[in-house]
Amino acid sequence: MTSIPHTHLIPSSAPGRGKVGMACLIFAECWFFAGFIVAYLFYIGKSSSGPLPREVIDIKPVLLNSAALIASSFTVIAALRGLARSNMGVFRFWMLLTIVLGGYFIYGTAMEWRGFIVDHHLTISTNLFGTTYYSLVGFHAFHVIVGLCLLTTILVLSLMGHIHVVRDHLRVELVSWYWHFVDAVWIVVFTTVYIVGMRP
Amino acid sequence: MTTAPIHPTSETSMGFGSRVHSWVISVDHKKLGMMYIGAGLIFFVLGGIEATLMRLQLLKPLNDVLTPHGFNQMFTMHGTTMVFLVGMPVLLGFGNYLIPLMIGARDMAFPRLNAFGLWLFIFGGLLLYYSFIGGDGLYGMGGAPDVGWFAYSPLTSKAFSVGHATDYWILGIMVSGFGSMTTAINFMATIVCMRCPGMTFMRMPLFVWLMFTVGILVLLALPVLTGAQVMLLFDRFLGAHFFDPQQQGSVIFWQHLFWFFGHPEVYILILPAFGMICEIIPVFSRKVIFGYPLMVAATLSIAFISLGVWVHHMFSVGLPPWLNSIFAASTFLIAVPTGMKMFNWIGTMWGGNIRFTVSMLFATGFLVMFLFGGLTGIMLAVVPFDWQLSDSYFVVGHFHYVLFGGTMLAVFSAVFYWFPKATGRMLSEPMGKWTFWMFMIGLTLTFFPMHLSGMLGMPRRVYTYQPGRGFEIWNLISSSGVPFQIVGVLLLMTNIIKSLINGRVAGPDPWDAWTLEWATSSPPPSENFPKIPTCTSPRPLWDRKHPEDPDCFYE
Numbered sequence: 146m147t148s149i150p151h152t153h154l155i156p157s158s159a160p161g162r163g164k165v166g167m168a169c170l171i172f173a174e175c176w177f178f179a180g181f182i183v184a185y186l187f188y189i190g191k192s193s194s195g196p197l198p199r200e201v202i203d204i205k206p207v208l209l210n211s212a213a214l215i216a217s218s219f220t221v222i223a224a225l226r227g228l229a230r231s232n233m234g235v236f237r238f239w240m241l242l243t244i245v246l247g248g249y250f251i252y253g254t255a256m257e258w259r260g261f262i263v264d265h266h267l268t269i270s271t272n273l274f275g276t277t278y279y280s281l282v283g284f285h286a287f288h289v290i291v292g293l294c295l296l297t298t299i300l301v302l303s304l305m306g307h308i309h310v311v312r313d314h315l316r317v318e319l320v321s322w323y324w325h326f327v328d329a330v331w332i333v334v335f336t337t338v339y340i341v342g343m344r345p
Numbered sequence: 346m347t348t349a350p351i352h353p354t355s356e357t358s359m360g361f362g363s364r365v366h367s368w369v370i371s372v373d374h375k376k377l378g379m380m381y382i383g384a385g386l387i388f389f390v391l392g393g394i395e396a397t398l399m400r401l402q403l404l405k406p407l408n409d410v411l412t413p414h415g416f417n418q419m420f421t422m423h424g425t426t427m428v429f430l431v432g433m434p435v436l437l438g439f440g441n442y443l444i445p446l447m448i449g450a451r452d453m454a455f456p457r458l459n460a461f462g463l464w465l466f467i468f469g470g471l472l473l474y475y476s477f478i479g480g481d482g483l484y485g486m487g488g489a490p491d492v493g494w495f496a497y498s499p500l501t502s503k504a505f506s507v508g509h510a511t512d513y514w515i516l517g518i519m520v521s522g523f524g525s526m527t528t529a530i531n532f533m534a535t536i537v538c539m540r541c542p543g544m545t546f547m548r549m550p551l552f553v554w555l556m557f558t559v560g561i562l563v564l565l566a567l568p569v570l571t572g573a574q575v576m577l578l579f580d581r582f583l584g585a586h587f588f589d590p591q592q593q594g595s596v597i598f599w600q601h602l603f604w605f606f607g608h609p610e611v612y613i614l615i616l617p618a619f620g621m622i623c624e625i626i627p628v629f630s631r632k633v634i635f636g637y638p639l640m641v642a643a644t645l646s647i648a649f650i651s652l653g654v655w656v657h658h659m660f661s662v663g664l665p666p667w668l669n670s671i672f673a674a675s676t677f678l679i680a681v682p683t684g685m686k687m688f689n690w691i692g693t694m695w696g697g698n699i700r701f702t703v704s705m706l707f708a709t710g711f712l713v714m715f716l717f718g719g720l721t722g723i724m725l726a727v728v729p730f731d732w733q734l735s736d737s738y739f740v741v742g743h744f745h746y747v748l749f750g751g752t753m754l755a756v757f758s759a760v761f762y763w764f765p766k767a768t769g770r771m772l773s774e775p776m777g778k779w780t781f782w783m784f785m786i787g788l789t790l791t792f793f794p795m796h797l798s799g800m801l802g803m804p805r806r807v808y809t810y811q812p813g814r815g816f817e818i819w820n821l822i823s824s825s826g827v828p829f830q831i832v833g834v835l836l837l838m839t840n841i842i843k844s845l846i847n848g849r850v851a852g853p854d855p856w857d858a859w860t861l862e863w864a865t866s867s868p869p870p871s872e873n874f875p876k877i878p879t880c881t882s883p884r885p886l887w888d889r890k891h892p893e894d895p896d897c898f899y900e
Contacts, residue, residue: 162454162538169530173564180572180602184587191593270584273593280579280587 167319171326174288178330181284185277185337189344192272198342201265203257210253211335214289217246218328221296221321228317231310233303240300243324247293254286278338285334288327295320372456373871374441377463379767381438384467385431391474392426393834395419400791400824406812416808417491421514422473424494428610429518430470432748435756436617437528440556442767444532446862446869447550449541449878449885454534462527469521476513490514493806495603496577498588498596503581512581515574522567529563532556541861543880547641550860550883551634554641555620558648559613565652566609573602597662604655612651614748615715616644618755619686622708625762626690628858629705630697633896636689637883643682643689650679660728661735669728676726683719687712702856703777707758710785714750718743721796736806739799745792757784757837764841765855769867770848776840783833790826794819859884 220243227235258279261267269279299317302308308317359367368376399419402410411419441459445452453459476489490510492500501511536557540549549557577599579585586592588599627634634640656664656672690712699705721743725731734740757780764772798819803810810816854863864886865874881888882896 160538162534165534165537166455166530169533169560169564173526173530173568175568176565177568177572180569180576183602184576184598187595187598188593193593269579270586273586276579276585276587276594280576280585 161315163315163319167322171322174326174330178281178284178333181277181281182333182337185281185342188273188277189342192274194272196265196267196271196274198274198278198338201261201267202339202343203260204339206253206257207335207339210250210257211331213246213253214250214328214331217243217250218325220246221324225314225318225321228308228310228314233308236308237300237303240296240303244293244296244300247289247296247324251286251289251293254282281334282338285327285330288330292320292324292327295323372452372460374445374453374456374459375767375869375871375873377459378438378440378442380463381434381441381466384463384470385435385438388426388430388434388470390834392423392431393830395423395426397827397831399423400827402808403810403820404824405821406810406817408809411808413808414491417493417806418489418510420806421490421493425473425490425514425518427748428494428614429521430466430473432614432752433521433525434466436559436614436752437525439617439621439756439759439763440532440559441528443763443862444535444553444556445539446766446865446873447553447860448536448539448544449861449874449880450535450539451873451877453531454539455531458527459531462524462531465524465527466521469517469519469524472520473513473517476510476517479509479513495600495607497603498577498599499590501577501581501599502589506581512578515578519571519574522571525563526567529560529567532560533564536560541878541880543885545880547638548880548883548885551623551637551640551644552617552620555616555623555644558644559616562609562613562616562648562651566606566613569602570606570610573599573606576602597659597664600659600662601655604658605652607658608655609648609651611747612647614752616647618711618715618752619644621755621759621762622690622711624860625704625708625758626693628762628856629700629702629708630694631700632693632697633884634689635692635695636685639685640689643685646682647679650675650682654679657726657731660731673726673728677723680719680723680726687716687719702761703772703774703781704758704761704856706778706781707754707761710781711751711754711758714746714754714788718746718748718750721746734799736804737799738795738803738805741805742792742795742799745788745795749792750788754784757781760837760841762856763862764844765851766862766867766869768845768848769851770844771851771855772840772844772848776836776843780833780836780840783829783836787826787829787833790829791823792826794822798823854886859887861885864889 220239224236224239224243227233227239261275267275269275299308299320368380371377371380396419398411399416402408402416402419404410441453444450473490488508488510490496490513492506492511492514496511496514499505536549536553546554576585576587580587580589580594586594588594588596590596623634623640654672654676656668657676660669660673701709721739725734725740725743761772761777764770798816799805801815801819803814803816803820810820851867853866855867856863861874861878861880862869864878878885884896888895888897
């Protein structure tokens with residue numbers, strides 16, 4: 146053993162296992178969404194009966210919705226900054242704002258679905274547009290709800306005084322990664338459904 | 346280094362109930378790995394029984410061992426079991442057991458997630474097999490799934506698959522798939538973050554490299570299958586139209602999604618086998634693996650190219666010729682890195698001081714059988730050839746050479762190689778040699794004639810055939826290989842049980858090997874290493890045994 150030069154002992158400088166784990170989860174989720182996005186693109190304009198996207202989609206509330214979700218990505222960054230400075234008041238304020246913005250997004254999606262179902266009689270079984278739209282947007286909304294549950298858990302824990310900067314900063318950061326991912330997926334979904342899918 | 350492992354003694358002093366309890370609640374990667382392999386081998390026996398029933402039915406023309414419907418259930422359950430409940434868990438189990446030991450870690454990155462993955466797999470498998478009892482649904486139709494392991498639309502639609510057979514197929518595979526994904530996340534995090542000091546990526550054992558690549562492929566391919574299965578569930582339960590041609594849905598779309606998963610899945614099943622061979626051949630040839638960096642590069646290129654070959658499963662669908670040509674070309678291309686590996690293994694054996702232990706015999710058998718299966722694979726990549734032989738017994742012969750002759754022979758080789766490490770006991774070599782020859786004879790008898798009956802025109806998945814078409818003799822020979830394989834399985838099981846009771850004590854390093862799992866006692870203590878090892882070269886244990894001539898001088 147003594148003759149082995151110590152220069153060969155390269156210390157490992159790997160990232161934390163939590164970061165790798167979350168990155169892998171997000172990677173897998175990307176491929177899950179890819180299936181539904183390809184399905185949407187593949188079935189654009191193939192519905193054998195109405196209603197069609199151009200007849201039912203109202204883009205204005207969706208834009209407001211999207212703005213709220215994208216803004217929530219920035220508010221969660223502000224919350225993390227507050228946490229890093231141990232300023233729990235700032236942290237809680239921005240976390241609350243993030244949850245409110247995410248909640249508004251879900252409310253907007255619910256209103257859009259209500260309009261489709263009640264006013265236009267478009268359900269998942271009406272035509273291919275309904276099938277692909279409700280699955281893609283629905284799975285995204287489901288992920289937003291999961292993210293909201295995680296963020297709310299963190300906020301409640303911090304209000305109970307269970308969030309410690311040194312121990313929990315990485316955990317909160319990983320949840321914020323998930324939230325950014327949900328946001329990024331929405332940009333792709335928005336492009337697919339509300340821009341590409343609106344072509345005549 | 347002086348502290349003796351405490352956990353084997355403390356375990357034998359426990360009662361049976363508390364021993365079972367300690368396994369059920371365990372988060373130790375070694376116990377979980379062994380449970381993966383054990384559960385996989387139980388499903389292997391179930392899948393083997395299904396195959397035996399099929400071979401009995403096809404023994405002679407117009408036989409009536411199975412009903413047509415029963416035959417459909419048997420081939421569906423056989424394929425699904427062997428791919429999802431045998432291949433993946435056994436290989437992931439070996440990864441679970443070996444990765445932390447090989448990289449000098451105390452456990453996986455997320456031990457509790459690891460246990461969660463195992464129990465998801467077991468629950469998914471039980472869910473699939475519960476279909477034999479609960480799949481009848483409201484109309485008393487169904488039972489076990491009967492739509493084939495790739496479950497093509499529109500066979501799976503509500504109209505053609507009444508009852509809940511297909512739902513059990515979807516949910517069973519989906520649940521065990523979630524288990525595989527959590528395990529893949531664990532592999533990635535473990536390999537990236539938990540390596541011992543000095544264990545750089547290019548010093549990792551090739552098995553670890555191969556499992557790393559498998560982790561990427563699992564994370565990439567399985568979510569697509571899960572997505573497709575969710576679409577199918579929506580079609581069946583919510584009246585969606587993803588795969589419903591009456592509403593302009595496309596049945597071909599299912600095939601694209603399934604095979605986009607399905608072809609990387611083939612590599613998920615073969616890359617770990619490559620990894621095992623990469624560890625076993627050098628040790629029994631007494632030579633360093635030939636072309637380590639090239640092996641890594643070939644592995645990564647196989648994984649990359651495997652994403653772009655799936656249409657070769659769909660040549661007979663009638664897709665445009667330019668599309669078929671592209672996928673034929675990419676399929677030829679993937680043979681190049683695979684061929685590199687083949688030559689590297691032969692290059693490792695070349696001029697080596699080969700010891701033909703049972704493990705090495707299986708590894709050599711793997712080289713021969715996998716080469717044969719690989720070559721028929723290249724034949725099937727030729728589009729006109731595929732048009733003639735698609736969905737014939739030629740294809741069945743091809744993929745059994747790859748999956749049984751390839752993956753399973755490598756697994757048997759690995760069982761003989763690492764059993765001493767996991768249990769502290771050697772398997773019987775004479776009995777192992779009988780096992781090897783039983784499998785080689787059985788495999789060749791069963792699967793070689795399938796190529797001939799396929800070329801004569803026998804389609805796969807038919808429950809019987811007419812006399813006088815020239816199929817009789819080849820089917821008779823195929824079925825006659827089954828008893829040999831049954832004897833092989835029984836010999837292996839006897840060997841395992843006998844060796845557990847009174848096998849020769851192995852000691853920490855029975856094969857004079859070089860990787861870190863042999864640096865600790867057999868079986869390893871629950872913390873794996875009393876002191877975290879350090880790594881100075883790709884063969885850390887060689888360095889420790891030969892301090893006057895360590896590997897790191899030649900790096």
